[in-house]
Amino acid sequence: MRPQNFHDYRALARRKLPKGLFEYIDRGTENEIAIRALRESLDAIKITPCALTGHGARDFSTTLFGKRHALPLIIAPTALAGLVSHDGETKLARAAATAGIPFCVSTQSITAVEDIRAGAPGADIWFQLYMWRDRALTRSLLDRVWASGVTTLVVTADTPTGPNREYNARNGFGMPMKPSIRVGLDMALHPGWLFGVILAYMRTTGMPTYGHYPAEHRVAITGAPSGEAVQLEHRLNWDDLVALRREWRGEIVIKGLLSVADALKAANLGADSVVVSTHGGRNLDSAPTTARILPDIAEAVGEKVTVLADSGVQRGSDVLKYIGLGAKAVLAGRLPLWGLAAGGEAGADAILAMLKREMDLTMTMLGLERPSEVAPHIVR
Numbered sequence: 001m002r003p004q005n006f007h008d009y010r011a012l013a014r015r016k017l018p019k020g021l022f023e024y025i026d027r028g029t030e031n032e033i034a035i036r037a038l039r040e041s042l043d044a045i046k047i048t049p050c051a052l053t054g055h056g057a058r059d060f061s062t063t064l065f066g067k068r069h070a071l072p073l074i075i076a077p078t079a080l081a082g083l084v085s086h087d088g089e090t091k092l093a094r095a096a097a098t099a100g101i102p103f104c105v106s107t108q109s110i111t112a113v114e115d116i117r118a119g120a121p122g123a124d125i126w127f128q129l130y131m132w133r134d135r136a137l138t139r140s141l142l143d144r145v146w147a148s149g150v151t152t153l154v155v156t157a158d159t160p161t162g163p164n165r166e167y168n169a170r171n172g173f174g175m176p177m178k179p180s181i182r183v184g185l186d187m188a189l190h191p192g193w194l195f196g197v198i199l200a201y202m203r204t205t206g207m208p209t210y211g212h213y214p215a216e217h218r219v220a221i222t223g224a225p226s227g228e229a230v231q232l233e234h235r236l237n238w239d240d241l242v243a244l245r246r247e248w249r250g251e252i253v254i255k256g257l258l259s260v261a262d263a264l265k266a267a268n269l270g271a272d273s274v275v276v277s278t279h280g281g282r283n284l285d286s287a288p289t290t291a292r293i294l295p296d297i298a299e300a301v302g303e304k305v306t307v308l309a310d311s312g313v314q315r316g317s318d319v320l321k322y323i324g325l326g327a328k329a330v331l332a333g334r335l336p337l338w339g340l341a342a343g344g345e346a347g348a349d350a351i352l353a354m355l356k357r358e359m360d361l362t363m364t365m366l367g368l369e370r371p372s373e374v375a376p377h378i379v380r
């Protein structure tokens with residue numbers, strides 16, 4: 001049967017992907033408190049409808065950094081999206097272009113930004129930076145990113161180290177992927193994925209690897225660790241933002257802030273935007289929810305920076321709730337990946353179209369014309 005909602009797509013993805021990869025995408029960290037809290041926080045938000053205020057059509061268009069988009073949505077950066085489907089990142093970029101929204105490439109994508117750009121010429125592509133310990137290497141990566149035509153840089157602030165995801169270790173899922181009977185069996189039980197993704201790479205570009213990593217650090221997913229220079233920089237600090245602000249000529253978005261003080265600091269140091277985010281409940285298990293912190297940050301920074309939000313979006317109403325709490329637009333991470341897993345580019349197209357339909361239905365029920373009108377109707 002045709003998938004009807006997020007849960008159906010997720011169920012299809014669970015069938016198609018090896019368990020290690022499915023759980024890497026799906027699950028949280030430690031006791032998975034953050035991921036449960038996200039769902040509860042969104043479910044607890046109620047919006048009061050305006051009766052008898054029908055409109056002919058809703059208007060979802062949103063301007064971000066001077067560019068007009070069809071929806072207040074962005075495909076979030078997700079590492080290894082290229083393992084979900086062959087050329088997964090390029091497919092997501094094309095799906096974003098079809099939906100009229102930006103696509104953010106992860107530093108840890110399989111396909112490099114230049115190739116994604118070539119494969120999705122119409123897409124508005126942003127780039128997410130995980131600062132590497134070697135600053136010179138990071139700088140040369142950013143030169144490549146700029147040369148590829150990207151102007152929006154998303155600096156992730158909430159991942160100073162690899163999070164504690166015990167299920168990955170149990171599943172044998174990691175970078176590098178260690179060959180084991182468990183991993184082999186997991187792959188063998190998902191031949192569609194093995195042939196459609198891994199063998200498709202091996203026939204064309206070779207064993208998949210992190211596409212942005214310098215050649216000397218770039219190893220196949222089954223290879224040896226890629227060295228100190230390109231590890232996550234756990235000493236990342238505000239001086240790095242000041243330096244980036246000096247060097248990057250486009251917009252800077254700081255992703256993963258959860259306090260008013262940090263959002264104000266980012267604004268004062270010249271960031272153009274902040275993303276209020278718990279990384280989808282994947283990093284700090286005791287993090288407060290986006291919904292709890294977002295209104296305070298939005299109020300404190302006002303018009304100084306563009307406030308974006310993410311984490312836990314499964315329905316169109318979730319997007320509208322974050323917008324009602326003060327976000328200008330919302331990022332979705334797992335949702336497009338489930339579409340991609342279920343049906344490649346067409347699946348990503350379909351799940352984004354579904355999200356738009358749900359947003360439209362909710363807005364019609366609410367009697368509102370634009371997402372920016374939701375705020376006063378959130379029940380406080």
Ligand SMILES: Cc1cc2nc3c(=O)[nH]c(=O)nc-3n(C[C@H](O)[C@H](O)[C@H](O)COP(=O)(O)O)c2cc1C
Nearest residue numbers: 025076077078079106156279280311312332333334
């Ligand atoms: C599989 C996966 C990989 C991710 N990789 C990155 C990444 O490389 N960089 C980053 O800043 N955020 C990453 N994130 C976090 C997302 O950008 C986003 O904040 C999060 O997925 C939002 O929550 P949602 O998945 O519930 O929509 C990842 C998320 C997932 C699910």
